[in-house]
Amino acid sequence: MADYETITVEQRDAVTLITLNRPQALNALNSQVLEDLIGAFAAYEGDPGQRCAVLTGAGDKAFAAGADIKEMADKPAADFYLDDFFARWTSDLVKKVRKPWIAAVNGFALGGGCELAMMADFIVASDKARFGQPEINLGVAPGMGGSQRLTRAVGKAKAMEMCLTGRMMGAEEAERSGLVAHVFPHENLLEKALEIAATIASKPPMAAIANKEMVNAAFETTLDQGLIIERRIFQILTASEDKAEGMAAFIEKREGKWKGR
Numbered sequence: 628m629a630d631y632e633t634i635t636v637e638q639r640d641a642v643t644l645i646t647l648n649r650p651q652a653l654n655a656l657n658s659q660v661l662e663d664l665i666g667a668f669a670a671y672e673g674d675p676g677q678r679c680a681v682l683t684g685a686g687d688k689a690f691a692a693g694a695d696i697k698e699m700a701d702k703p704a705a706d707f708y709l710d711d712f713f714a715r716w717t718s719d720l721v722k723k724v725r726k727p728w729i730a731a732v733n734g735f736a737l738g739g740g741c742e743l744a745m746m747a748d749f750i751v752a753s754d755k756a757r758f759g760q761p762e763i764n765l766g767v768a769p770g771m772g773g774s775q776r777l778t779r780a781v782g783k784a785k786a787m788e789m790c791l792t793g794r795m796m797g798a799e800e801a802e803r804s805g806l807v808a809h810v811f812p813h814e815n816l817l818e819k820a821l822e823i824a825a826t827i828a829s830k831p832p833m834a835a836i837a838n839k840e841m842v843n844a845a846f847e848t849t850l851d852q853g854l855i856i857e858r859r860i861f862q863i864l865t866a867s868e869d870k871a872e873g874m875a876a877f878i879e880k881r882e883g884k885w886k887g888r
């Protein structure tokens with residue numbers, strides 16, 4: 628497995644565990660982290676033995692406390708614009724990973740850290756997790772999707788209030804507001820996230836990709852178009868070997884054996 632400078636990657640059976648590993652900077656996201664994550668997620672995506680991934684942060688305090696302010700502080704505006712700074716988080720990370728992945732938020736998820744967590748298929752959080760878009764305090768605003776994904780997740784009132792005040796949202800409120808799927812006691816978070824990932828990894832892999840594609844379509848299209856996408860993907864799945872196996876296994880009262888096609 629490749630070595631990375633700013634993250635660690637482990638395989639636990641069919642689950643890839645990726646850990647942001649700059650705890651001294653609260654796992655702030657710099658250009659190297661982006662390169663490393665793109666590499667690790669591409670390796671996960673390309674490995675047919677790996678069926679779900681979990682992304683978490685090293686240390687006890689943070690998932691990621693944001694884009695690296697020290698890297699951005701002296702960067703000229705023209706460089707942000709000409710490099711289309713932050714574009715690759717969506718184009719090379721979110722869009723290219725068709726297989727499922729979960730963010731396990733173990734502490735601060737602020738600014739780019741909150742935005743990275745929201746790029747996951749869903750978030751599970753420790754009871755110590757704190758989410759926020761505090762960019763306004765730096766004279767800027769979200770730049771990696773926060774204004775869009777947070778608003779879709781929690782609605783306009785809370786998203787607007789959080790962006791305008793920079794306040795942090797605790798784990799319980801985040802679960803109540805629909806930002807996270809589950810909250811677990813801090814010390815159990817990783818174990819629980821890996822358990823959920825193992826459950827997903829045990830499902831027919833092509834159907835997992837298809838389910839993800841359908842749910843994501845709900846954020847990109849009208850209801851009519853989304854319903855068509857859902858039906859077409861369903862219809863494609865009915866031609867798969869795993870559909871034949873899954874239905875036979877149900878009727879024969881046994882576990883399915885998946886081929887991933």
Ligand code: CO8
Nearest residue numbers: 651652653655692693694695696697737738739767769770
């Ligand atoms: N970037 C770089 N370093 C950071 C960051 C960060 N985002 N967050 C924390 N660190 C560093 C600190 O500088 C400190 O380093 P050092 O020990 O060398 O001084 C170390 O991590 C520990 O941090 P603190 O001492 O501050 O820890 P505390 O427990 O006192 O506070 C907080 C924790 C509240 C999380 C605090 O660190 C904090 O407020 N961090 C910044 C949070 C933030 O503002 N995040 C948003 C960043 S901007 C962004 O993500 C998107 C920008 C979009 C810009 C668009 C431009 C086009």
